[in-house]
Amino acid sequence: MSSYAHLLPPSWKPQVTAWLAEDTPSFDYAGFVVGEAPRTATLWGKSEGIIAGRPFFDEVFTQCGCAVEWHAEEGSRIDLSASPDGKIKIATVTGPARGLLLGERVALNTLARCSGVATQSERVVAKLRKAGYRGVLAGTRKTTPGFRLVEKYGMLVGGADGHRMDLSAMVMLKDNHVWSRGSITEAVAAAKAVAGFSVKIEVEVQSEAEADEAIAAGADVVMLDNFTGDGVKIAARSLKQRWAGKKHFLLEVSGGLREDNVEPYVCNDVDIISTSSIHQGVPHVDFSLKINH
Template sequence: MDSPPDLSPLLPAPRLQALAQAWLEEDAPGPDYAALAVGQALCRAQLLCKSPGVLAGLPFAEAVWAATGCTVARRAAEGQPVAPVAVVAEVRGPGAGVLLGERVALNCLGRCSGVATAAARAVRLARAVGWPGTVAGTRKTTPGFRLVEKYGLLVGGAHPHRYGLADAVMLKDNHLLAAGAPLAQVVREARQVAGFALRLEVECGSAAEALEAAGAGADIVMLDNFNPETLQAAAAAVKAAHPGVTVEASGGISEATLPRFLGPHVDVVSMGSLTQAAPALDFSLRVLPGEGDGPC
């Protein structure tokens, strides 16, 4: 397996620092009394992955431990498969700092690696049937953990989709209902606002809506909550009339049903389950006997 690219440059250092600080303040809003039993003696600990999957999230763990005065040396590469019980990193620093960051760092790694593992499985399923399109996530992410989960999607080989509302103009069914105007009119007005820099996507509940949206200027039509057979027919109709429009399938697609939604006229399949339903990988920290560094 080829080594995956290093995606950590995508993570702004100030944002990592701010997230690490917020997570630590949530976990330790007051004194950590157990730290008195450990003190500031230097410690060395191994970071272990205890379940199989794809490793992701080390930059977040590193930011957490950096905030507690510790350093992390990687022993495994992100994006690579890991098997139990693999040592993925070594942590060094004051004993109180190592343990203060432990739970937060493990939570980040478990969640991020779980998303990366789910994403990698979905991409592998798509490629196994010869489908060349894009497997994507959605904005169905855990509050406060969006960057972690979007990064996990990328590490797993999926597309993160929109990070936030400003990344594209997406008109969903409620936008169209709230606008109280014909679909084509709403799409044309949104097209003017989007300008040249933003793509315009419209969520559609029927083939007729998809054709109308594409004809009015949508760059992407999302065929939402279609059954696989109806989806393929609608996608073919859109591509026949508007070959340059991107067709996205979404809504209730799971790993088990994914192959049924793949087809020659579908460009993107977006799956909320990659973030909402991905089980976390199990990580633990094991403090090692000191080697002249102190009682730890």
């Protein structure tokens, strides 16, 4: 299997440069204190979770003149059950003392956040699979400005779908678009006029009747937004039966779904369950970096 790092665009390394510039915009006073003496540091995993974000961690330290040797794979689980002191060695970082401390906080913050997203993604995917769901769990575009790439990457490592990456990746016509254009049919027609054959069109709907209109207009994906669990099951079954052999479309369910309330929505007439709860406000995985004495 290819590394998830192979997904990353050419523009991602300058993002790391910007993070480092934000953290040290002028003088590195503490770096003056420790100087360039060669040192070795250990990255410790201190809470259970999925490891995600190795490329970003590596690049932070590369730009600080250090090297990283990993002792755990991307996507592997930190298991503290066999650790008497509550921590596990995840990686070894070598380089000048100043470089280690220059990159420490940026690298740890990125790894902790990315791993937290991966961990929560994996938890919700596992819960849905246990409930018998065969479809896709997806994130949303409710990501942190400037940090979207890391959060979407974490979703993928955790086994979830990243959903659309940005406004250019897919046309999503929500209630504001429809109200502004006049109708679902007019909004879909306008989108088709410019999006071309390669860009999918999704329409958010509030009722089964609106779903029928979206499907008839040629929507590729129909999102049942803020339905109840029973409402989803009834509408999804009805729509799939009524349009069988006439129009191909995917059904997505969204709206306030979380790990603790998603199970009633499990229905294999639904192709995608999307939620921001796998990346918004999720707990970080705890890591620390300690220079070896």
